[in-house]
Amino acid sequence: MSALRTIGALTAREMLKFVRDRSRVLGALAQPLALWLLLGLGFQNTFQPPQGSVGGSYGAFLLPGILALVLLFTAIFSTISIVEERTSGFLQAVLVAPTPRTALVFGTTLGGTLLATVQALLFLGALPLIDLSPGVAGVGMIVAVCLLTGLAFTALGFAIAWRMETTRGFHAVMNLFLLPLWFLSGAMFPVDGAAPVLQVVMWGNPVSYAVSGLRHGFHGFAGTPAALAGPGVCLAVTGAFAVLMTGLAVWQVRRPFFQT
Structure with missing residues:
Protein backbone atom coordinates (compact mmCIF):
# COMPACT_ATOMS: atom_id res chain seq x y z
CA MET A 1 0.00 0.00 0.00
CA SER A 2 2.87 2.36 0.76
CA ALA A 3 4.37 1.73 -2.69
CA LEU A 4 1.00 2.28 -4.39
CA ARG A 5 0.48 5.56 -2.54
CA THR A 6 3.97 6.68 -3.56
CA ILE A 7 3.32 5.80 -7.20
CA GLY A 8 0.02 7.68 -7.14
CA ALA A 9 1.57 10.73 -5.48
CA LEU A 10 4.48 10.86 -7.93
CA THR A 11 2.15 10.42 -10.91
CA ALA A 12 -0.06 13.25 -9.68
CA ARG A 13 3.05 15.36 -9.09
CA GLU A 14 4.11 14.90 -12.73
CA MET A 15 0.67 16.09 -13.83
CA LEU A 16 0.85 19.10 -11.53
CA LYS A 17 4.31 20.06 -12.78
CA PHE A 18 3.02 19.89 -16.34
CA VAL A 19 0.06 22.17 -15.59
CA ARG A 20 2.31 24.72 -13.90
CA ASP A 21 4.94 24.69 -16.66
CA ARG A 22 3.10 25.54 -19.86
CA SER A 23 6.33 25.95 -21.77
CA ARG A 24 6.54 22.15 -21.80
CA VAL A 25 3.40 22.06 -23.93
CA LEU A 26 4.95 24.49 -26.37
CA GLY A 27 8.22 22.57 -26.53
CA ALA A 28 6.59 19.15 -26.90
CA LEU A 29 3.92 20.14 -29.43
CA ALA A 30 5.08 23.21 -31.35
CA GLN A 31 8.28 21.76 -32.78
CA PRO A 32 6.74 18.46 -34.02
CA LEU A 33 3.74 20.37 -35.39
CA LEU A 39 7.86 18.78 -44.37
CA GLY A 40 4.31 17.80 -45.29
CA LEU A 41 3.79 20.89 -47.41
CA GLY A 42 7.35 20.96 -48.73
CA PHE A 43 7.29 17.38 -50.06
CA GLN A 44 3.61 17.38 -51.00
CA ASN A 45 4.23 17.39 -54.76
CA THR A 46 7.43 15.32 -54.79
CA PHE A 47 6.62 12.43 -52.45
CA GLN A 48 5.65 9.17 -54.13
CA PRO A 49 3.51 7.14 -51.71
CA PRO A 50 4.11 3.38 -51.47
CA GLN A 51 2.01 1.41 -53.91
CA GLY A 52 -1.47 0.55 -52.67
CA SER A 53 -1.41 2.92 -49.70
CA VAL A 54 -4.42 4.86 -48.49
CA GLY A 55 -3.98 8.58 -47.89
CA GLY A 56 -1.20 9.19 -50.37
CA SER A 57 0.13 12.57 -49.19
CA TYR A 58 3.45 12.97 -47.45
CA GLY A 59 1.63 14.53 -44.50
CA ALA A 60 -0.31 11.28 -44.02
CA PHE A 61 2.89 9.25 -44.29
CA LEU A 62 4.74 11.49 -41.82
CA LEU A 63 2.04 11.79 -39.13
CA PRO A 64 2.77 8.47 -37.32
CA GLY A 65 6.41 9.50 -37.02
CA ILE A 66 5.38 12.90 -35.67
CA LEU A 67 3.42 11.18 -32.89
CA ALA A 68 6.55 9.22 -32.01
CA LEU A 69 8.49 12.51 -31.96
CA VAL A 70 5.96 14.03 -29.54
CA LEU A 71 6.44 11.02 -27.26
CA LEU A 72 10.20 11.46 -27.49
CA PHE A 73 10.15 15.15 -26.57
CA THR A 74 7.74 14.56 -23.69
CA ALA A 75 10.07 11.88 -22.32
CA ILE A 76 12.95 14.37 -22.38
CA PHE A 77 10.96 17.08 -20.61
CA SER A 78 9.54 14.65 -18.04
CA THR A 79 12.78 12.99 -16.99
CA ILE A 80 15.10 16.00 -17.00
CA SER A 81 13.54 16.86 -13.64
CA ILE A 82 15.37 13.85 -12.16
CA VAL A 83 18.65 15.70 -12.63
CA GLU A 84 17.25 18.94 -11.22
CA GLU A 85 15.61 17.27 -8.22
CA ARG A 86 18.90 15.70 -7.15
CA THR A 87 20.36 19.17 -6.56
CA SER A 88 17.18 20.51 -4.95
CA GLY A 89 17.06 17.69 -2.38
CA PHE A 90 13.70 16.20 -3.38
CA LEU A 91 15.24 13.04 -4.77
CA GLN A 92 17.16 12.39 -1.56
CA ALA A 93 13.96 12.82 0.45
CA VAL A 94 12.17 10.23 -1.67
CA LEU A 95 15.06 7.77 -1.41
CA VAL A 96 15.12 7.82 2.41
CA ALA A 97 11.33 7.44 2.64
CA PRO A 98 10.02 4.03 3.81
CA THR A 99 9.00 2.92 0.31
CA PRO A 100 10.74 0.83 -2.36
CA ARG A 101 12.91 2.63 -4.88
CA THR A 102 11.00 0.99 -7.69
CA ALA A 103 7.98 3.10 -6.72
CA LEU A 104 9.98 6.15 -7.82
CA VAL A 105 10.50 4.55 -11.22
CA PHE A 106 6.88 3.56 -11.76
CA GLY A 107 5.45 6.81 -10.43
CA THR A 108 7.66 9.01 -12.60
CA THR A 109 7.37 6.90 -15.75
CA LEU A 110 3.60 6.48 -15.39
CA GLY A 111 3.10 10.23 -15.11
CA GLY A 112 5.35 10.88 -18.09
CA THR A 113 3.65 8.15 -20.12
CA LEU A 121 -3.39 11.99 -29.26
CA LEU A 122 -4.06 15.70 -29.79
CA PHE A 123 -2.71 15.16 -33.30
CA LEU A 124 -5.71 12.97 -34.08
CA GLY A 125 -7.53 16.23 -34.68
CA ALA A 126 -5.50 16.56 -37.90
CA LEU A 127 -6.95 13.39 -39.42
CA PRO A 128 -9.66 15.17 -41.47
CA LEU A 129 -6.93 17.29 -43.09
CA ILE A 130 -5.18 14.24 -44.54
CA ASP A 131 -8.27 12.18 -45.38
CA LEU A 132 -7.71 9.34 -42.91
CA SER A 133 -10.37 7.61 -40.80
CA PRO A 134 -8.86 4.92 -38.56
CA LEU A 151 6.54 4.20 -21.34
CA ALA A 152 9.65 3.02 -23.19
CA PHE A 153 10.95 6.53 -23.93
CA THR A 154 10.21 7.80 -20.42
CA ALA A 155 11.84 4.79 -18.76
CA LEU A 156 14.91 5.17 -20.98
CA GLY A 157 15.08 8.87 -20.12
CA PHE A 158 14.77 8.01 -16.42
CA ALA A 159 17.61 5.48 -16.63
CA ILE A 160 19.87 8.02 -18.34
CA ALA A 161 18.93 10.91 -16.02
CA TRP A 162 19.56 8.83 -12.89
CA ARG A 163 23.32 8.91 -13.45
CA MET A 164 23.58 12.40 -14.94
CA GLU A 165 24.99 15.25 -12.85
CA THR A 166 24.03 18.16 -15.13
CA THR A 167 21.15 18.90 -17.47
CA ARG A 168 23.68 19.67 -20.22
CA GLY A 169 25.04 16.15 -20.04
CA PHE A 170 21.51 14.75 -19.96
CA HIS A 171 20.51 16.56 -23.15
CA ALA A 172 23.69 15.41 -24.90
CA VAL A 173 23.16 11.75 -24.03
CA MET A 174 19.41 11.83 -24.76
CA ASN A 175 20.03 13.32 -28.19
CA LEU A 176 22.67 10.67 -28.80
CA PHE A 177 20.15 7.88 -28.10
CA LEU A 178 16.68 9.12 -28.93
CA LEU A 179 17.07 11.23 -32.07
CA PRO A 180 18.90 8.49 -34.05
CA LEU A 181 16.25 6.01 -32.89
CA TRP A 182 13.58 8.31 -34.33
CA PHE A 183 15.38 9.21 -37.57
CA MET A 202 15.97 0.15 -39.23
CA TRP A 203 14.82 -3.46 -39.08
CA GLY A 204 16.65 -3.86 -35.76
CA ASN A 205 15.36 -0.57 -34.34
CA PRO A 206 12.44 -1.20 -31.93
CA VAL A 207 11.07 2.30 -32.58
CA SER A 208 10.52 1.27 -36.21
CA TYR A 209 7.86 -1.18 -35.04
CA ALA A 210 6.19 1.50 -32.92
CA VAL A 211 5.95 3.79 -35.97
CA SER A 212 4.67 0.87 -38.06
CA GLY A 213 2.07 0.09 -35.41
CA LEU A 214 0.88 3.68 -35.54
CA ARG A 215 0.66 3.42 -39.33
CA HIS A 216 -1.57 0.36 -38.99
CA GLY A 217 -3.81 2.28 -36.62
CA PHE A 218 -4.04 5.42 -38.76
CA HIS A 219 -4.92 3.45 -41.87
CA GLY A 220 -7.44 1.22 -40.13
CA PHE A 221 -5.36 -1.92 -40.84
CA ALA A 222 -5.98 -1.52 -44.59
CA GLY A 223 -3.57 -0.26 -47.21
CA THR A 224 -0.89 0.43 -44.59
CA PRO A 225 2.19 1.94 -46.30
CA ALA A 226 5.76 1.05 -45.36
CA ALA A 227 4.89 -1.15 -42.37
CA LEU A 228 7.68 -3.46 -41.24
CA ALA A 229 5.39 -6.14 -39.83
CA GLY A 230 1.80 -6.92 -38.94
CA GLY A 239 5.70 -3.91 -25.58
CA ALA A 240 8.96 -5.84 -25.19
CA PHE A 241 10.91 -2.61 -25.71
CA ALA A 242 8.85 -0.90 -22.99
CA VAL A 243 9.41 -3.78 -20.56
CA LEU A 244 13.15 -3.80 -21.31
CA MET A 245 13.51 -0.04 -20.75
CA THR A 246 11.47 -0.21 -17.53
CA GLY A 247 13.70 -3.02 -16.33
CA LEU A 248 16.75 -0.90 -17.16
CA ALA A 249 15.36 2.00 -15.12
CA VAL A 250 14.62 -0.29 -12.15
CA TRP A 251 18.14 -1.74 -12.35
CA GLN A 252 19.66 1.73 -12.36
CA VAL A 253 17.67 2.80 -9.31
CA ARG A 254 18.68 -0.29 -7.34
CA ARG A 255 22.38 0.24 -8.02
CA PRO A 256 24.31 2.24 -5.42
CA PHE A 257 25.55 5.63 -6.55
CA PHE A 258 29.09 4.88 -5.39
CA GLN A 259 30.67 1.52 -5.82
CA THR A 260 34.01 0.43 -4.39
Missing part, protein backbone atom coordinates in the same frame (compact mmCIF):
# COMPACT_ATOMS: atom_id res chain seq x y z
CA ALA A 34 5.98 22.83 -37.24
CA LEU A 35 8.09 19.96 -38.59
CA TRP A 36 5.00 18.11 -39.79
CA LEU A 37 3.57 21.16 -41.55
CA LEU A 38 6.85 22.24 -43.15
CA LEU A 114 0.17 9.54 -19.54
CA LEU A 115 1.27 13.07 -20.41
CA ALA A 116 3.04 11.87 -23.55
CA THR A 117 0.03 9.86 -24.71
CA VAL A 118 -2.42 12.73 -24.19
CA GLN A 119 -0.19 15.16 -26.09
CA ALA A 120 0.33 12.70 -28.95
CA GLY A 135 -12.09 3.74 -36.97
CA VAL A 136 -12.54 2.49 -33.42
CA ALA A 137 -10.07 -0.39 -33.76
CA GLY A 138 -7.51 1.89 -35.36
CA VAL A 139 -7.79 4.44 -32.56
CA GLY A 140 -7.41 1.65 -30.02
CA MET A 141 -4.23 0.55 -31.78
CA ILE A 142 -2.90 4.12 -31.76
CA VAL A 143 -3.60 4.54 -28.04
CA ALA A 144 -1.95 1.20 -27.19
CA VAL A 145 1.19 1.98 -29.19
CA CYS A 146 1.39 5.50 -27.75
CA LEU A 147 1.17 4.16 -24.19
CA LEU A 148 3.85 1.54 -24.77
CA THR A 149 6.15 3.89 -26.68
CA GLY A 150 5.69 6.65 -24.12
CA LEU A 184 16.03 5.53 -38.31
CA SER A 185 12.50 4.36 -37.52
CA GLY A 186 10.96 4.88 -40.94
CA ALA A 187 9.25 8.02 -39.70
CA MET A 188 10.51 10.28 -42.49
CA PHE A 189 11.26 7.79 -45.27
CA PRO A 190 10.25 4.18 -45.93
CA VAL A 191 12.67 1.38 -45.16
CA ASP A 192 12.62 0.07 -48.73
CA GLY A 193 14.01 3.34 -50.06
CA ALA A 194 16.97 3.49 -47.65
CA ALA A 195 20.52 2.28 -48.28
CA PRO A 196 21.07 -1.43 -47.48
CA VAL A 197 23.14 -0.68 -44.38
CA LEU A 198 20.42 1.61 -43.05
CA GLN A 199 17.75 -0.98 -43.79
CA VAL A 200 19.50 -3.42 -41.44
CA VAL A 201 19.61 -0.80 -38.69
CA PRO A 231 -0.08 -5.18 -36.11
CA GLY A 232 0.47 -8.04 -33.64
CA VAL A 233 4.23 -8.12 -34.21
CA CYS A 234 4.44 -4.33 -33.90
CA LEU A 235 2.59 -4.40 -30.58
CA ALA A 236 4.71 -7.29 -29.29
CA VAL A 237 8.04 -5.64 -30.16
CA THR A 238 6.93 -2.27 -28.77
